[in-house]
Amino acid sequence: MIDIKGITKSFGSLQVLKGIDLHIDKGEVVSIVGPSGAGKTTLLQIIGTLDKPDSGDIIIDGTDVRKLGAKKLSEFRNRRIGFVFQFHQLLPEFTAVENVMLPAFIAGMSKSEAKKRAMELLDFMGLSDRADHKPNELSGGEKQRVAVARALVNRPAVILADEPSGSLDSKNKDELHRLFFDLRDRTGQTFVIVTHDESLAKITDRTIEMKDGMLEMEDELSLNTSS
Ligand SMILES: Nc1ncnc2c1ncn2[C@@H]1O[C@H](COP(=O)(O)OP(=O)(O)O)[C@@H](O)[C@H]1O
Ligand SMILES: [Mg+2]
DSSP: OEEEEEEEEEETTEEEEEEEEEEEOTTOEEEEEOOTTSSHHHHHHHHTTSSOOSEEEEEETTEEGGGOOHHHHHHHHHHHEEEEOSSOOOOTTSOHHHHHHHHHHHTTOOHHHHHHHHHHHHHHTTOGGGTTSOGGGSOHHHHHHHHHHHHHTTOOSEEEEESTTTTSOHHHHHHHHHHHHHHHHHHOOEEEEEOOOHHHHHHSSEEEEEETTEEEEEEGGGOOOOO
16 A cells, blocks of 8 residues: 655755655554654655655555656545644634535535535534534544544545644544544555554554654554454
């Protein structure tokens, strides 16, 4: 599903990624942990095609993304990749359901179809009664679930999350984490989650440790045995 080889990336004279090799299977939930500044966000942005590596190979969902031009690349990103950030980044002037519909619109779905799909997702997240509220009328946990619904609206093959529960209290955090596994079980989607949260890292299929621009080790023993 995700195949990267020899990825390097520098900002000026600072080499942030020093040759990353990583293979992630379809339906895997992988966590990436490591100290601040290790290069986790940079790696996730490159996997998500939001940034380009200086060198190395990247195949995402069977597509060699380096070969796509700007237009095809943004189309690919819109349809195949869902992003969840630490801070929800919802558009404040739009309601919850409108925020969720937006990527579907961009992908060319009709308004009625996009709304139906968005409402299904909000319903699945237990948010159908919050659909017409704007972000500032929602709690932190609700906003983050709306952001997850938005990430899912185009049924992406890969969901990339950068410290998605970083701003949530423990109850909302647990619920969000359960949601990821629930989705994986239902849809076979692949999740790559950068996290500082040890309880989350523990329950993922695999934890990858990143340090100083390199992958330290792959803990194959952290296979989820709790279910
Ligand atoms: N756009 C950028 N320009 C310059 N330096 C950057 C940029 N993005 C990240 N960095 C630097 O790259 C290093 C790794 O950053 P990042 O990938 O955000 O690490 P992490 O997410 O693990 O905390 C840090 O030293 C950071 O300051
Ligand atoms: Mg980061």
